[in-house]
Amino acid sequence: MNVAVDAMGGDKAPHEVVKGAILAARQFSDSEILLVGDEKAIQRELDSYEVIPKNITTHHTSQVVSMHDPATYSIRQKSNSSITRSVELVANGKAAAVVSAGHTGAAVAAATMHLRTLEGVRRSGIAAPFPTRHGMCLIVDVGANIACKPIHLYQYGVMAAIYSKYIYDVENPRVGLLNIGEEDAKGNDLAKETFALFSHSHLNFVGNIEGREILDGKADIVVCDGFVGNVILKFGEGLAMSLLSEIREEAMKSFWAKLGLLLCKPAFVHLKAKMDFAEYGGAPLLGVNGVCIICHGRSDSRAIQNAVRVALQVSKSKVNEYIVSGLEKVCVPTANVT
Amino acid sequence: MNVAVDAMGGDKAPHEVVKGAILAARQFSDSEILLVGDEKAIQRELDSYEVIPKNITTHHTSQVVSMHDPATYSIRQKSNSSITRSVELVANGKAAAVVSAGHTGAAVAAATMHLRTLEGVRRSGIAAPFPTRHGMCLIVDVGANIACKPIHLYQYGVMAAIYSKYIYDVENPRVGLLNIGEEDAKGNDLAKETFALFSHSHLNFVGNIEGREILDGKADIVVCDGFVGNVILKFGEGLAMSLLSEIREEAMKSFWAKLGLLLCKPAFVHLKAKMDFAEYGGAPLLGVNGVCIICHGRSDSRAIQNAVRVALQVSKSKVNEYIVSGLEKVCVPTANVT
Numbered sequence: 001m002n003v004a005v006d007a008m009g010g011d012k013a014p015h016e017v018v019k020g021a022i023l024a025a026r027q028f029s030d031s032e033i034l035l036v037g038d039e040k041a042i043q044r045e046l047d048s049y050e051v052i053p054k055n056i057t058t059h060h061t062s063q064v065v066s067m068h069d070p071a072t073y074s075i076r077q078k079s080n081s082s083i084t085r086s087v088e089l090v091a092n093g094k095a096a097a098v099v100s101a102g103h104t105g106a107a108v109a110a111a112t113m114h115l116r117t118l119e120g121v122r123r124s125g126i127a128a129p130f131p132t133r134h135g136m137c138l139i140v141d142v143g144a145n146i147a148c149k150p151i152h153l154y155q156y157g158v159m160a161a162i163y164s165k166y167i168y169d170v171e172n173p174r175v176g177l178l179n180i181g182e183e184d185a186k187g188n189d190l191a192k193e194t195f196a197l198f199s200h201s202h203l204n205f206v207g208n209i210e211g212r213e214i215l216d217g218k219a220d221i222v223v224c225d226g227f228v229g230n231v232i233l234k235f236g237e238g239l240a241m242s243l244l245s246e247i248r249e250e251a252m253k254s255f256w257a258k259l260g261l262l263l264c265k266p267a268f269v270h271l272k273a274k275m276d277f278a279e280y281g282g283a284p285l286l287g288v289n290g291v292c293i294i295c296h297g298r299s300d301s302r303a304i305q306n307a308v309r310v311a312l313q314v315s316k317s318k319v320n321e322y323i324v325s326g327l328e329k330v331c332v333p334t335a336n337v338t
Numbered sequence: 339m340n341v342a343v344d345a346m347g348g349d350k351a352p353h354e355v356v357k358g359a360i361l362a363a364r365q366f367s368d369s370e371i372l373l374v375g376d377e378k379a380i381q382r383e384l385d386s387y388e389v390i391p392k393n394i395t396t397h398h399t400s401q402v403v404s405m406h407d408p409a410t411y412s413i414r415q416k417s418n419s420s421i422t423r424s425v426e427l428v429a430n431g432k433a434a435a436v437v438s439a440g441h442t443g444a445a446v447a448a449a450t451m452h453l454r455t456l457e458g459v460r461r462s463g464i465a466a467p468f469p470t471r472h473g474m475c476l477i478v479d480v481g482a483n484i485a486c487k488p489i490h491l492y493q494y495g496v497m498a499a500i501y502s503k504y505i506y507d508v509e510n511p512r513v514g515l516l517n518i519g520e521e522d523a524k525g526n527d528l529a530k531e532t533f534a535l536f537s538h539s540h541l542n543f544v545g546n547i548e549g550r551e552i553l554d555g556k557a558d559i560v561v562c563d564g565f566v567g568n569v570i571l572k573f574g575e576g577l578a579m580s581l582l583s584e585i586r587e588e589a590m591k592s593f594w595a596k597l598g599l600l601l602c603k604p605a606f607v608h609l610k611a612k613m614d615f616a617e618y619g620g621a622p623l624l625g626v627n628g629v630c631i632i633c634h635g636r637s638d639s640r641a642i643q644n645a646v647r648v649a650l651q652v653s654k655s656k657v658n659e660y661i662v663s664g665l666e667k668v669c670v671p672t673a674n675v676t
Contacts, residue, residue: 260601
């Protein structure tokens with residue numbers, strides 16, 4: 001099974017991406033890793049290794065999407081970019097999945113254009129794994145779709161439940177709707193209409209989830225529009241880092257507190273490991289006809305290696321088939337399908 | 339100067355609210371605190387004090403808005419509730435300000451109905467103080483208005499800048515727009531149109547602020563719609579509490595880590611104090627014709643005392659006058675004023 005890796009995508013590309021691809025190629029020796037990007041830049045990285053796994057090949061592209069390019073521009077003007085070419089390899093059947101830590105908007109646009117959405121899917125959505133106090137929760141969408149309609153959010157719930165079941169082995173995943181209150185009638189129009197759709201669905205809908213409840217593990221899936229999801233994902237990352245830094249800075253002000261911090265370091269190591277996005281192997285773009293794993297822009301080699309692991313796991317599963325049949329089965333009142 | 343305090347509002351009412359009112363009455367002996375609510379319940383609390391400050395009076399109401407009442411219901415069906423009566427005391431000129439830790443939706447609805455908005459103000463918005471790494475930031479709106487238009491967000495920026503200047507002494511406050519990217523063209527339609535309004539304004543607009551940047555202190559004011567603001571405020575609170583608990587739980591697993599935690603306790607105490615909403619004295623509902631301070635539902639006596647302090651400070655300032663003249667001065671392209 002082949003996985004296309006966008007070698008130019010991410011803050012630490014191509015160095016960490018190539019390193020991650022090599023680690024993945026060693027770990028999954030029966031798979032092929034296709035490194036897509038500037039062949040000279042990739043070769044320079046490969047040259048620093050004594051042995052390069054045989055299951056790594058390079059696919060040259062002349063363009064790179066910068067983080068400042070608008071997503072639509074990147075698709076129209078940079079058709080030979082590493083992200084577009086990576087997605088095309090999947091579209092042409094030359095790879096089963098694509099992994100990218102580059103421009104998220106460009107990856108979503110390229111995947112939507114070249115892979116298309118699965119039958120019945122209205123919009124694709126990114127499902128980001130988020131560590132809670134009692135395990136893991138998928139927040140969907142975290143930035144693919146910032147103009148959501150109720151039917152989009154509803155389908156995110158259906159798709160993420162299937163993903164959670166087949167990839168995380170969660171039996172009957174609990175689906176929650178991010179909202180500003182627990183009561184049924186709370187929220188803006190989008191939330192109210194989506195609540196009605198979920199209430200009449202076959203899903204294990206656990207109702208509204210408030211911001212402070214995301215981490216309580218009340219739901220395995222928290223559905224929200226891509227704007228809100230993106231904001232909270234980034235805010236959470238910033239807040240966690242900020243709190244840990246502040247504790248450290250404060251403790252550094254006295255000898256005893258500094259010693260104390262050293263002694264309780266294992267607790268911080270545990271917490272940092274739990275919050276480490278690199279462990280989770282990226283976030284799937286659910287709903288496209290193929291497998292597309294979106295990684296954090298600051299991904300290191302371990303994050304890329306884990307993303308390839310997830311890409312292979314999803315490709316081998318029948319998640320996309322189950323999504324199509326899962327959406328066929330569901331019955332949504334036509335008034336809400338707009 | 340009189341301050342009406344909703345004695346029945348909040349998870350710890352009336353006990354902590356009455357206690358906070360007594361503390362405030364002692365601290366601000368030249369002001370009058372009007373405790374509004376069930377007189378028997380209030381009297382039971384007052385009976386436990388040996389000396390009750392003379393500048394405390396009780397105003398009986400027979401109804402209480404429960405946290406489960408929809409905001410509109412609370413206004414229509416519970417006209418003799420403690421929150422409605424408190425707001426009416428301001429509307430009738432018997433109090434300069436109202437403080438409530440009760441149902442936020444009911445407080446906003448009562449204030450909007452009985453105080454009305456200031457001339458030129460389209461929607462009121464709650465400006466919540468949020469501790470950043472380098473001071474304080476006002477996030478507005480955090481739940482008063484969940485169906486925002488660009489003009490509402492724009493006015494929040496104008497009003498919060500005036501509040502920040504006259505209450506926090508921030509010269510030329512930096513106003514940022516919460517968005518999913520730093521680039522100008524990012525975001526949903528609401529964000530894009532609001533960006534355009536801010537760009538052409540007299541405000542010290544510092545552009546888009548991403549979720550992870552809120553805590554960096556890049557802006558003194560972060561503007562967002564009430565749905566997003568409410569979600570991140572609650573999410574932030576949940577995440578901070580969750581992280582601190584997890585560190586504690588992990589450290590408790592070993593003797594040395596437990597000792598370490600004890601030694602670096604000052605760092606945690608510092609952080610907890612910084613994050614303690616009770617310090618900040620509640621969030622003003624900006625844009626209503628009067629002073630309305632919304633407190634956290636879990637407010638204790640110190641939070642109520644500080645909220646009375648803020649209520650008095652805002653009442654003595656000319657913030658509302660400056661808001662009216664500030665909005666008169668600004669020129670907004672009519673196409674966006676919808």
